[in-house]
Amino acid sequence: MYSPGTIAAISTPLGTSGIGIVRLSGSDSINIASKVFLSPKRKTLSSKSHVIQYGYIFNPETGKKIDEALISIMKSPRSYTREDIVEINCHGGIVPLREVLEVVLANGARLADPGEFTKRAFLNGRIDLAQAEAVIDIINSRTEVSLGAAMRQLEGALSTEINKITDKVFEVMVQLEAAIDFSEEDLNVLPRSELSLKLENAQRKISNLLADWENGRILREGIRTTIVGRPNVGKSSLLNALLRENRCIVTSIPGTTRDIIEETISIKGVPLVMHDTAGLRHPQNEVEQLGIELSKKSISEADLVLFVVDSSDPLHKEDKEVIKELKGKRVILVLNKSDLPSAVRETTFKNILCYERCVSTSTIKEEGINELEDVVVEVVFSGKAGHAGETLVTNRRHKSSLVKALEGITEALRALKNEESEEFVIVPLKDALESLGEIVGKVTSEDLIEGIFAQFCIGK
Ligand SMILES: Nc1nc2c(ncn2[C@@H]2O[C@H](COP(=O)(O)OP(=O)(O)OP(=O)(O)O)[C@@H](O)[C@H]2O)c(=O)[nH]1
Ligand SMILES: [Mg+2]
Known part of the structure:
Protein backbone atom coordinates (compact mmCIF):
# COMPACT_ATOMS: atom_id res chain seq x y z
CA MET A 1 0.00 0.00 0.00
CA TYR A 2 1.15 3.52 -0.68
CA SER A 3 1.74 5.48 2.51
CA PRO A 4 1.85 9.25 2.26
CA GLY A 5 3.33 11.59 4.88
CA THR A 6 6.31 13.87 4.52
CA ILE A 7 9.36 12.23 3.03
CA ALA A 8 13.02 13.18 3.02
CA ALA A 9 16.19 11.96 1.34
CA ILE A 10 19.61 13.00 0.17
CA SER A 11 18.97 13.88 -3.47
CA THR A 12 22.50 14.39 -4.75
CA PRO A 13 25.00 11.59 -5.41
CA LEU A 14 26.91 10.49 -2.36
CA GLY A 15 30.62 11.18 -2.31
CA THR A 16 32.79 14.20 -1.89
CA SER A 17 31.30 17.19 -3.64
CA GLY A 18 31.03 20.90 -2.98
CA ILE A 19 27.33 20.92 -2.20
CA GLY A 20 24.63 18.41 -1.47
CA ILE A 21 20.87 18.59 -1.20
CA VAL A 22 18.47 17.07 1.29
CA ARG A 23 14.98 17.23 -0.09
CA LEU A 24 11.66 17.08 1.74
CA SER A 25 8.25 16.62 0.17
CA GLY A 26 4.81 16.60 1.79
CA SER A 27 2.38 18.82 3.65
CA ASP A 28 4.55 18.96 6.76
CA SER A 29 7.84 19.76 5.05
CA ILE A 30 7.89 23.54 5.68
CA ASN A 31 6.96 22.96 9.30
CA ILE A 32 9.73 20.38 9.76
CA ALA A 33 12.31 22.61 8.07
CA SER A 34 11.35 25.53 10.34
CA LYS A 35 12.12 23.42 13.40
CA VAL A 36 15.72 22.84 12.32
CA PHE A 37 16.55 26.16 10.66
CA LEU A 38 18.10 29.26 12.15
CA SER A 39 18.58 32.43 10.19
CA PRO A 40 21.16 34.90 11.54
CA LYS A 41 18.95 37.87 10.68
CA ARG A 42 15.35 36.81 10.97
CA LYS A 43 15.80 33.71 13.15
CA THR A 44 12.90 31.82 11.61
CA LEU A 45 12.21 30.37 8.21
CA SER A 46 9.82 32.38 6.09
CA SER A 47 7.38 30.22 4.17
CA LYS A 48 7.69 32.31 1.02
CA SER A 49 7.73 30.15 -2.10
CA HIS A 50 10.53 30.12 -4.67
CA VAL A 51 13.03 32.25 -2.77
CA ILE A 52 16.34 31.16 -1.32
CA GLN A 53 17.05 31.74 2.36
CA TYR A 54 20.41 31.65 4.07
CA GLY A 55 21.01 30.24 7.53
CA TYR A 56 22.03 27.23 9.61
CA ILE A 57 20.63 23.79 10.16
CA PHE A 58 20.79 22.88 13.83
CA ASN A 59 19.65 20.13 16.13
CA PRO A 60 16.80 21.59 18.23
CA GLU A 61 17.36 18.98 20.92
CA THR A 62 21.04 19.70 21.57
CA GLY A 63 21.21 23.16 20.06
CA LYS A 64 24.23 22.06 18.00
CA LYS A 65 24.79 23.76 14.66
CA ILE A 66 25.10 21.13 11.93
CA ASP A 67 25.84 23.02 8.73
CA GLU A 68 25.48 26.26 6.90
CA ALA A 69 22.61 25.99 4.43
CA LEU A 70 20.58 27.60 1.69
CA ILE A 71 16.94 26.67 1.80
CA SER A 72 14.44 26.86 -1.01
CA ILE A 73 10.74 26.29 -0.57
CA MET A 74 8.55 25.31 -3.47
CA LYS A 75 4.93 25.41 -2.45
CA SER A 76 2.28 23.07 -3.75
CA PRO A 77 1.34 22.79 -6.57
CA ARG A 78 4.35 24.60 -8.13
CA SER A 79 6.85 21.88 -7.33
CA TYR A 80 8.29 18.66 -8.74
CA THR A 81 5.89 16.48 -6.74
CA ARG A 82 3.06 19.07 -6.64
CA GLU A 83 3.40 18.88 -2.86
CA ASP A 84 5.22 21.37 -0.63
CA ILE A 85 8.93 20.81 -1.20
CA VAL A 86 11.85 22.08 0.83
CA GLU A 87 15.37 21.71 -0.50
CA ILE A 88 18.18 22.10 1.98
CA ASN A 89 21.35 22.97 0.15
CA CYS A 90 24.26 22.20 2.42
CA HIS A 91 27.86 21.11 2.10
CA GLY A 92 28.46 17.93 0.16
CA GLY A 93 30.22 14.99 1.70
CA ILE A 94 28.66 12.17 3.57
CA VAL A 95 28.87 13.52 7.14
CA PRO A 96 27.00 16.84 6.92
CA LEU A 97 24.41 15.38 4.56
CA ARG A 98 23.71 12.42 6.87
CA GLU A 99 23.40 14.70 9.88
CA VAL A 100 21.01 17.05 8.12
CA LEU A 101 18.94 14.10 6.95
CA GLU A 102 18.89 12.60 10.44
CA VAL A 103 17.71 15.81 12.05
CA VAL A 104 14.78 16.20 9.64
CA LEU A 105 13.89 12.53 10.16
CA ALA A 106 13.99 13.07 13.93
CA ASN A 107 11.62 16.01 13.50
CA GLY A 108 8.79 14.30 11.67
CA ALA A 109 9.86 13.27 8.16
CA ARG A 110 10.27 9.68 7.07
CA LEU A 111 12.97 8.36 4.77
CA ALA A 112 11.76 8.28 1.15
CA ASP A 113 11.57 5.01 -0.73
CA PRO A 114 13.61 4.75 -3.95
CA GLY A 115 11.90 6.84 -6.63
CA GLU A 116 9.26 8.13 -4.23
CA PHE A 117 9.62 11.79 -5.23
CA THR A 118 9.02 10.88 -8.86
CA LYS A 119 6.25 8.48 -7.85
CA ARG A 120 4.49 11.34 -6.09
CA ALA A 121 4.90 13.50 -9.19
CA PHE A 122 3.18 10.72 -11.11
CA LEU A 123 0.43 10.02 -8.57
CA ASN A 124 -0.30 13.75 -8.32
CA GLY A 125 -0.69 13.93 -12.08
CA ARG A 126 2.30 16.11 -12.81
CA ILE A 127 3.94 13.58 -15.13
CA ASP A 128 2.74 10.38 -16.75
CA LEU A 129 4.35 6.99 -16.41
CA ALA A 130 6.44 7.23 -19.56
CA GLN A 131 7.79 10.53 -18.29
CA ALA A 132 8.55 9.05 -14.88
CA GLU A 133 10.56 6.31 -16.58
CA ALA A 134 12.37 8.94 -18.58
CA VAL A 135 13.61 10.30 -15.26
CA ILE A 136 15.24 6.91 -14.60
CA ASP A 137 16.79 7.04 -18.06
CA ILE A 138 18.13 10.53 -17.50
CA ILE A 139 19.69 9.49 -14.23
CA ASN A 140 21.26 6.46 -15.89
CA SER A 141 21.95 7.80 -19.37
CA LEU A 219 21.14 4.14 -26.86
CA ARG A 220 20.27 2.63 -23.52
CA GLU A 221 22.61 -0.28 -23.38
CA GLY A 222 25.38 0.64 -25.80
CA ILE A 223 26.55 -1.18 -28.91
CA ARG A 224 28.48 -4.26 -27.90
CA THR A 225 31.68 -3.88 -29.89
CA THR A 226 34.48 -6.43 -29.80
CA ILE A 227 38.02 -5.83 -31.02
CA VAL A 228 39.51 -9.07 -32.35
CA GLY A 229 42.53 -10.27 -34.27
CA ARG A 230 45.57 -12.45 -33.87
CA PRO A 231 48.11 -11.45 -31.19
CA ASN A 232 50.22 -8.32 -31.54
CA VAL A 233 48.26 -6.61 -34.33
CA GLY A 234 47.45 -3.64 -32.07
CA LYS A 235 44.01 -4.37 -30.62
CA SER A 236 44.80 -2.95 -27.19
CA SER A 237 46.56 0.02 -28.80
CA LEU A 238 43.40 0.66 -30.80
CA LEU A 239 41.19 0.66 -27.72
CA ASN A 240 43.61 3.06 -26.03
CA ALA A 241 43.49 5.32 -29.08
CA LEU A 242 39.68 5.33 -29.08
CA LEU A 243 39.63 6.02 -25.33
CA ARG A 244 42.38 8.60 -25.67
CA GLU A 245 44.08 7.17 -22.63
CA ASN A 246 46.41 4.31 -21.79
CA ARG A 247 43.84 1.96 -20.40
CA CYS A 248 45.25 -1.35 -21.66
CA ILE A 249 48.72 -2.82 -21.43
CA VAL A 250 50.48 -2.70 -24.78
CA THR A 251 53.70 -4.64 -25.40
CA SER A 252 55.49 -6.14 -28.34
CA ILE A 253 55.04 -9.58 -26.80
CA PRO A 254 52.27 -11.53 -28.56
CA GLY A 255 49.62 -12.67 -26.09
CA THR A 256 49.75 -9.60 -23.83
CA THR A 257 46.01 -9.31 -23.26
CA ARG A 258 44.51 -12.29 -21.43
CA ASP A 259 41.27 -11.11 -19.91
CA ILE A 260 38.49 -9.17 -21.59
CA ILE A 261 38.83 -5.46 -20.94
CA GLU A 262 35.51 -3.64 -21.02
CA GLU A 263 35.14 0.12 -21.39
CA THR A 264 32.18 2.26 -22.39
CA ILE A 265 32.99 5.01 -24.83
CA SER A 266 30.87 7.56 -26.59
CA ILE A 267 31.40 8.16 -30.27
CA LYS A 268 29.43 11.16 -31.49
CA GLY A 269 27.00 10.58 -28.66
CA VAL A 270 26.51 6.89 -29.48
CA PRO A 271 27.51 4.66 -26.57
CA LEU A 272 29.71 1.67 -27.31
CA VAL A 273 30.59 -1.02 -24.84
CA MET A 274 34.03 -1.96 -26.13
CA HIS A 275 35.75 -5.27 -25.46
CA ASP A 276 39.47 -5.66 -25.98
CA THR A 277 40.15 -9.37 -26.24
CA ALA A 278 43.01 -11.83 -26.12
CA GLY A 279 44.55 -12.37 -29.54
CA LEU A 280 43.29 -15.53 -31.24
CA ARG A 281 45.89 -18.17 -31.97
CA HIS A 282 46.83 -21.67 -30.91
CA PRO A 283 47.11 -21.19 -27.12
CA GLN A 284 50.52 -21.59 -25.51
CA ASN A 285 49.19 -22.31 -22.02
CA GLU A 286 46.07 -22.66 -19.95
CA VAL A 287 45.71 -18.96 -19.11
CA GLU A 288 45.85 -18.00 -22.75
CA GLN A 289 43.46 -20.83 -23.61
CA LEU A 290 40.88 -19.39 -21.19
CA GLY A 291 41.40 -15.89 -22.57
CA ILE A 292 40.81 -17.13 -26.10
CA GLU A 293 37.58 -18.85 -25.08
CA LEU A 294 36.39 -15.53 -23.61
CA SER A 295 37.31 -13.78 -26.87
CA LYS A 296 35.15 -16.20 -28.85
CA LYS A 297 32.23 -15.73 -26.49
CA SER A 298 32.60 -11.97 -26.79
CA ILE A 299 32.48 -12.23 -30.59
CA SER A 300 29.32 -14.30 -30.48
CA GLU A 301 27.56 -11.72 -28.30
CA ALA A 302 28.81 -8.65 -30.17
CA ASP A 303 26.66 -6.27 -32.23
CA LEU A 304 29.76 -5.10 -34.06
CA VAL A 305 33.25 -6.52 -34.52
CA LEU A 306 36.40 -4.52 -35.24
CA PHE A 307 38.66 -7.05 -36.96
CA VAL A 308 42.23 -5.78 -36.65
CA VAL A 309 45.05 -6.97 -38.90
CA ASP A 310 48.68 -5.91 -39.05
CA SER A 311 48.94 -4.41 -42.53
CA SER A 312 52.75 -4.50 -42.43
CA ASP A 313 52.80 -8.27 -42.26
CA PRO A 314 51.44 -10.72 -44.85
CA LEU A 315 48.36 -12.61 -43.67
CA HIS A 316 49.13 -15.38 -41.19
CA LYS A 317 47.33 -18.67 -40.89
CA GLU A 318 46.13 -17.24 -37.55
CA ASP A 319 44.39 -14.31 -39.28
CA LYS A 320 42.48 -16.83 -41.37
CA GLU A 321 41.50 -18.71 -38.22
CA VAL A 322 40.09 -15.46 -36.81
CA ILE A 323 38.08 -14.90 -40.00
CA LYS A 324 36.33 -18.25 -39.43
CA GLU A 325 34.97 -16.89 -36.14
CA LEU A 326 33.41 -13.86 -37.83
CA LYS A 327 30.72 -15.58 -39.89
CA GLY A 328 27.40 -13.77 -39.75
CA LYS A 329 28.82 -10.81 -37.82
CA ARG A 330 28.85 -7.14 -38.74
CA VAL A 331 32.52 -6.52 -39.27
CA ILE A 332 34.64 -3.43 -39.79
CA LEU A 333 38.06 -4.36 -41.16
CA VAL A 334 40.87 -2.34 -39.56
CA LEU A 335 44.22 -2.36 -41.36
CA ASN A 336 46.46 -1.22 -38.53
CA LYS A 337 50.14 -0.15 -38.52
CA SER A 338 49.63 1.92 -41.66
CA ASP A 339 52.77 3.86 -40.72
CA LEU A 340 54.83 0.81 -41.76
CA PRO A 341 55.32 -0.39 -45.37
CA SER A 342 52.22 -2.27 -46.34
CA ALA A 343 52.13 -6.00 -46.97
CA VAL A 344 48.35 -6.48 -47.13
CA ARG A 345 45.64 -4.34 -48.71
CA GLU A 346 41.88 -4.30 -48.69
CA THR A 347 41.84 -6.42 -51.87
CA THR A 348 43.57 -9.23 -49.97
CA PHE A 349 40.24 -9.80 -48.19
CA LYS A 350 37.96 -9.62 -51.24
CA ASN A 351 37.00 -13.28 -51.32
CA ILE A 352 37.75 -14.41 -47.80
CA LEU A 353 35.92 -11.98 -45.53
CA CYS A 354 32.45 -10.49 -45.51
CA TYR A 355 32.68 -7.01 -44.01
CA GLU A 356 30.91 -3.66 -44.08
CA ARG A 357 33.74 -1.18 -44.36
CA CYS A 358 37.54 -1.00 -44.25
CA VAL A 359 39.65 1.64 -42.49
CA SER A 360 43.44 2.06 -42.29
CA THR A 361 44.81 3.18 -38.95
CA SER A 362 48.06 3.83 -37.20
CA THR A 363 47.63 3.94 -33.46
CA ILE A 364 51.20 5.16 -33.09
CA LYS A 365 50.74 8.14 -35.40
CA GLU A 366 47.09 8.50 -34.35
CA GLU A 367 45.97 8.32 -37.96
CA GLY A 368 42.62 7.00 -39.15
CA ILE A 369 41.09 7.00 -35.66
CA ASN A 370 38.58 9.75 -36.43
CA GLU A 371 37.69 8.06 -39.69
CA LEU A 372 37.15 4.78 -37.86
CA GLU A 373 34.78 6.56 -35.48
CA ASP A 374 32.77 7.96 -38.40
CA VAL A 375 32.58 4.54 -39.99
CA VAL A 376 31.41 2.90 -36.75
CA VAL A 377 28.51 5.34 -36.45
CA GLU A 378 27.61 4.93 -40.14
CA VAL A 379 27.63 1.16 -39.91
CA VAL A 380 25.57 1.12 -36.73
CA PHE A 381 22.87 3.33 -38.16
CA SER A 382 23.13 2.23 -41.79
CA GLY A 383 19.84 2.12 -43.60
CA LYS A 384 17.95 3.41 -40.60
CA ALA A 385 16.35 6.70 -41.47
CA GLY A 386 15.88 9.28 -38.79
CA HIS A 387 19.09 8.42 -36.96
CA ALA A 388 19.28 8.11 -33.22
CA GLY A 389 18.11 11.64 -32.59
CA GLU A 390 14.51 10.69 -33.37
CA THR A 391 14.28 7.76 -31.03
CA LEU A 392 11.31 7.68 -28.71
CA VAL A 393 11.06 4.09 -27.52
CA THR A 394 13.97 3.30 -25.24
N1 LIG B 1 54.22 0.68 -36.02
C1 LIG B 1 53.09 0.47 -35.32
N2 LIG B 1 53.10 -0.32 -34.24
C2 LIG B 1 51.95 -0.51 -33.57
C3 LIG B 1 50.73 0.11 -33.96
N3 LIG B 1 49.76 -0.28 -33.11
C4 LIG B 1 50.35 -1.11 -32.20
N4 LIG B 1 51.65 -1.23 -32.47
C5 LIG B 1 52.64 -2.02 -31.72
O1 LIG B 1 52.30 -3.40 -31.81
C6 LIG B 1 52.60 -4.08 -30.60
C7 LIG B 1 51.38 -4.83 -30.08
O2 LIG B 1 50.40 -3.92 -29.72
P1 LIG B 1 49.17 -4.34 -28.78
O3 LIG B 1 48.23 -3.21 -28.78
O4 LIG B 1 49.65 -4.84 -27.47
O5 LIG B 1 48.59 -5.55 -29.63
P2 LIG B 1 47.40 -6.56 -29.27
O6 LIG B 1 46.73 -6.90 -30.54
O7 LIG B 1 46.58 -6.04 -28.18
O8 LIG B 1 48.23 -7.82 -28.78
P3 LIG B 1 47.76 -9.03 -27.81
O9 LIG B 1 47.16 -8.43 -26.59
O10 LIG B 1 49.04 -9.71 -27.53
O11 LIG B 1 46.82 -9.87 -28.56
C8 LIG B 1 53.12 -3.03 -29.65
O12 LIG B 1 54.52 -3.06 -29.66
C9 LIG B 1 52.61 -1.73 -30.23
O13 LIG B 1 53.42 -0.63 -29.91
C10 LIG B 1 50.78 0.96 -35.12
O14 LIG B 1 49.78 1.54 -35.56
N5 LIG B 1 51.98 1.09 -35.76
MG1 LIG C 1 46.22 -6.71 -26.33
Missing part, protein backbone atom coordinates in the same frame (compact mmCIF):
# COMPACT_ATOMS: atom_id res chain seq x y z
CA ARG A 142 25.42 7.12 -20.68
CA THR A 143 25.85 9.71 -23.38
CA GLU A 144 24.44 12.90 -24.83
CA VAL A 145 22.33 11.12 -27.43
CA SER A 146 20.70 8.81 -24.90
CA LEU A 147 20.17 11.82 -22.65
CA GLY A 148 18.47 13.56 -25.58
CA ALA A 149 16.11 10.63 -26.11
CA ALA A 150 15.26 10.52 -22.41
CA MET A 151 14.67 14.29 -22.36
CA ARG A 152 12.28 14.05 -25.29
CA GLN A 153 10.43 11.30 -23.47
CA LEU A 154 10.30 13.46 -20.36
CA GLU A 155 8.90 16.28 -22.44
CA GLY A 156 6.15 13.87 -23.39
CA ALA A 157 7.01 13.11 -27.02
CA LEU A 158 6.28 9.40 -26.63
CA SER A 159 3.14 10.07 -24.63
CA THR A 160 1.86 12.45 -27.32
CA GLU A 161 2.37 9.80 -29.98
CA ILE A 162 0.69 7.10 -27.87
CA ASN A 163 -2.24 9.40 -27.13
CA LYS A 164 -2.75 10.03 -30.84
CA ILE A 165 -2.86 6.30 -31.52
CA THR A 166 -5.18 5.75 -28.56
CA ASP A 167 -7.59 8.41 -29.86
CA LYS A 168 -7.76 6.70 -33.26
CA VAL A 169 -8.45 3.29 -31.75
CA PHE A 170 -10.94 4.77 -29.34
CA GLU A 171 -12.83 6.49 -32.16
CA VAL A 172 -13.20 3.15 -33.94
CA MET A 173 -14.42 1.50 -30.76
CA VAL A 174 -17.04 4.16 -30.16
CA GLN A 175 -18.33 3.68 -33.70
CA LEU A 176 -18.57 -0.07 -33.23
CA GLU A 177 -20.31 0.22 -29.86
CA ALA A 178 -22.78 2.62 -31.43
CA ALA A 179 -23.43 0.19 -34.25
CA ILE A 180 -24.39 -2.44 -31.68
CA ASP A 181 -26.67 -0.17 -29.67
CA PHE A 182 -28.42 1.64 -32.48
CA SER A 183 -29.60 0.48 -35.86
CA GLU A 184 -27.96 2.06 -38.85
CA GLU A 185 -30.99 4.20 -39.71
CA ASP A 186 -30.80 5.99 -36.39
CA LEU A 187 -27.17 6.86 -36.58
CA ASN A 188 -24.48 7.79 -39.03
CA VAL A 189 -22.06 4.98 -38.36
CA LEU A 190 -18.92 5.10 -40.49
CA PRO A 191 -18.60 2.29 -43.02
CA ARG A 192 -16.27 -0.56 -42.10
CA SER A 193 -13.84 0.38 -44.84
CA GLU A 194 -13.27 3.73 -43.16
CA LEU A 195 -12.83 2.14 -39.75
CA SER A 196 -10.25 -0.18 -41.30
CA LEU A 197 -8.33 2.80 -42.63
CA LYS A 198 -8.18 4.34 -39.17
CA LEU A 199 -6.95 1.10 -37.64
CA GLU A 200 -4.37 0.62 -40.37
CA ASN A 201 -3.09 4.08 -39.61
CA ALA A 202 -2.76 3.18 -35.92
CA GLN A 203 -1.09 -0.08 -36.89
CA ARG A 204 1.49 1.76 -38.99
CA LYS A 205 2.24 4.24 -36.25
CA ILE A 206 2.89 1.44 -33.76
CA SER A 207 5.09 -0.42 -36.24
CA ASN A 208 7.17 2.71 -36.71
CA LEU A 209 7.60 3.07 -32.98
CA LEU A 210 8.69 -0.55 -32.75
CA ALA A 211 11.19 -0.13 -35.57
CA ASP A 212 12.55 2.66 -33.44
CA TRP A 213 13.09 0.31 -30.53
CA GLU A 214 16.30 -1.23 -31.83
CA ASN A 215 17.84 2.24 -32.03
CA GLY A 216 16.54 2.81 -28.53
CA ARG A 217 18.20 -0.31 -27.17
CA ILE A 218 21.49 0.81 -28.63
CA ASN A 395 12.28 1.15 -22.66
CA ARG A 396 11.64 -2.61 -22.63
CA ARG A 397 8.30 -2.26 -20.89
CA HIS A 398 7.08 0.19 -23.52
CA LYS A 399 8.23 -2.14 -26.24
CA SER A 400 6.30 -5.14 -24.93
CA SER A 401 3.16 -3.03 -24.46
CA LEU A 402 3.49 -1.82 -28.05
CA VAL A 403 3.82 -5.41 -29.29
CA LYS A 404 0.64 -6.37 -27.43
CA ALA A 405 -1.21 -3.32 -28.77
CA LEU A 406 -0.14 -4.18 -32.29
CA GLU A 407 -1.41 -7.75 -31.90
CA GLY A 408 -4.79 -6.47 -30.71
CA ILE A 409 -5.17 -4.04 -33.59
CA THR A 410 -4.07 -6.62 -36.15
CA GLU A 411 -6.64 -9.08 -34.82
CA ALA A 412 -9.36 -6.40 -34.85
CA LEU A 413 -8.54 -5.53 -38.45
CA ARG A 414 -8.79 -9.15 -39.45
CA ALA A 415 -12.22 -9.48 -37.83
CA LEU A 416 -13.36 -6.22 -39.38
CA LYS A 417 -12.34 -7.26 -42.88
CA ASN A 418 -13.94 -10.72 -42.49
CA GLU A 419 -17.28 -9.05 -41.75
CA GLU A 420 -17.38 -10.62 -38.28
CA SER A 421 -19.78 -9.10 -35.77
CA GLU A 422 -18.76 -5.98 -33.84
CA GLU A 423 -17.91 -7.82 -30.62
CA PHE A 424 -15.09 -9.69 -32.33
CA VAL A 425 -13.54 -6.39 -33.27
CA ILE A 426 -14.18 -4.64 -29.98
CA VAL A 427 -12.60 -7.24 -27.69
CA PRO A 428 -9.08 -7.13 -29.22
CA LEU A 429 -9.34 -3.35 -29.51
CA LYS A 430 -10.02 -3.13 -25.78
CA ASP A 431 -6.88 -5.19 -25.18
CA ALA A 432 -4.93 -2.88 -27.46
CA LEU A 433 -6.21 0.20 -25.62
CA GLU A 434 -5.24 -1.33 -22.32
CA SER A 435 -1.71 -2.01 -23.56
CA LEU A 436 -1.38 1.54 -24.88
CA GLY A 437 -2.72 2.85 -21.58
CA GLU A 438 -0.02 0.91 -19.74
CA ILE A 439 2.65 2.98 -21.43
CA VAL A 440 1.39 6.33 -20.23
CA GLY A 441 -0.03 4.94 -17.00
CA LYS A 442 -3.75 5.33 -17.62
CA VAL A 443 -4.70 1.78 -16.73
CA THR A 444 -1.98 0.41 -14.60
CA SER A 445 -1.93 -2.12 -11.88
CA GLU A 446 -0.40 -1.26 -8.53
CA ASP A 447 2.28 -3.94 -9.07
CA LEU A 448 3.47 -2.33 -12.26
CA ILE A 449 3.81 1.06 -10.60
CA GLU A 450 5.66 -0.41 -7.63
CA GLY A 451 8.01 -2.21 -10.02
CA ILE A 452 8.86 0.89 -11.98
CA PHE A 453 9.58 3.17 -9.05
CA ALA A 454 11.64 0.50 -7.32
CA GLN A 455 14.23 0.98 -10.09
CA PHE A 456 15.01 4.49 -8.90
CA CYS A 457 17.54 5.36 -6.30
CA ILE A 458 16.53 7.01 -3.06
CA GLY A 459 16.18 10.78 -3.30
CA LYS A 460 14.80 10.89 -6.85
